[in-house]
Amino acid sequence: MLPAEEKPQSKAPQHVDIAIIGGGINGCGIARDAAARGYSVYLCEMNDLASGTSSWSTKLVHGGLRYLEYYEFRLVREALTEREVLMRMAPHLIRPLRFVLPHHKGLRPAWLLRLGLFLYDHIGGRMLLPPTRTLNLASDAAGAPLKPNGGTAFEYSDCRVDDTRLVIANARDATDHGAVIRPRTRAVSAKRIDTQWRVQTVNTSTGAEEIITASVLINAAGPWVGDVLATKLGINAGAKVRLVKGAHIVVRKVFDHDRAYIFQNGDGRIVFAIPYEDDFTLIGTTDTDMDGDPANVAATDADIDYLCHAASEYFAKPIDRSNIVWTFAGVRPLYDDGASDAKSATRDYVFELDEKPGQAPLLSVFGGKITTYRRLAESALAKLGDYLPELSRGRAGISSKAVLPGGDFAVDGLAALQTKLVSDYPFLDAGFARRLARTYGTQASVMLGNARAVSELGLDFGATLHEAEVRYLMTQEWAMTADDIIWRRTKLGLRLSAAQVAKLNAWMQQ
Ligand code: FAD
16 A cells, blocks of 8 residues: 555545535435435535525425416426425425415406415325315404404415525435535536536535546536636536526514415515525515526615515515515526516426437526425436436435425424423423424434433534534534524524624634
């Protein structure tokens, strides 16, 4: 054996079946499905996992009632069906939510809403979620925070999702099945050499370069899908992606019950008001075309005014800027179907397969929803089947049967899991246990280990965040900065002070 200093500097690049650019829900979902089927997978993400569009969603796993107006029946049916599939895969991250839709004279007629909700209840194979019902807002608690409107509302089912944790759970599961996941690693170029792609990446923290070869390449770069095609792959994609911005505001909670509202606006759009993180209400979203760098998108004064105004049309107590604790905005990387306005552009996913005889293929992903990411992953792999090893093809469909990390408990068992955590770790109060159950599912006890007192969790960073959790997130979930922890792996950023965040960051950088 050669002494260390005499070892050859350059080793042959690692070869994988599938290389993926982009660590959002679509890239990580494909990585998980592919790795579970037995393919070798390499995924690079230029920032933190889930730091792109997948962290800026309205956080719903939903059929998309509004898409029925645009005759998107395929998408709505698939999305409705996915709700219960995803609930079973990760009941801590995807939880049922009832939506109250007040009927408003002069907007969509009641018969149209009834028809839409009838379809919603019946086309998606609903088994767990309760059906639609009609409410009298004069007597139901859902009417209490609203301006009097003449009385009627519809209440229907969808789900909420912890979008960023769903991405990370998929990345974790992909790794558990052997995938290589590289956050903070930018794809800088990819070249086709006959039946292989040669992909060059750079670690954005250390500057280290890596070269891998792959039988197929998947461009799941979300809003950057066109940028990756044009500047990293040298392929002229034309104008296929339509960037549509959506902003949200988070305010101190404006109502006490656990249902969400879906409000119709005079401009034909809809705005959600969703109970969020126990003490807050999430209000969104807008729909505006944008150009420029998707990384620099933020909620503007106009976005904030629009959302405050839309919600105040319905809530008896007006929402103004003084209520706001957080704002965020993201960019939908929609497929450009030529629709005239942003709200009617298709939300369905579209693939572009670039294949030439005797050459390695490239699959680019446009559009999609968090809700349909698992089906998108299955379809992506089906498209690439001819280029992948025969051995693994028979294992398609694996992603609907296997639970995600932490999700191995009954679909309606979250409250029981929380009770068990309090019984196993009596130092947890109800709020702390609820947060851990919702964040980690059954993995909460792995994170807590053998602790018998809160002091055994180590340094206290505030808002129930302790050293044990930070260490777990750094070693098991790729966290490197305070923002990774307080915005993407938890939402404790809503509760921690600037000084507490600075202390956490300093400790993590030690
Ligand atoms: P992203 O999450 O953006 O991931 C792409 C990743 O690629 C990024 O992290 C980026 O850093 C990385 N990348 C780019 N270039 C490179 C490179 N050169 N090298 C390495 N990495 C690179 N869907 C729902 O189902 N429910 C909702 O409630 C919902 N609400 C939404 C609300 C808004 C305002 C928006 C904007 C979207 C919403 N969506 C919703 C849609 C959903 O969020 C997106 O469809 C989904 O997150 C897109 O995921 P993605 O993986 O394609 O993109």
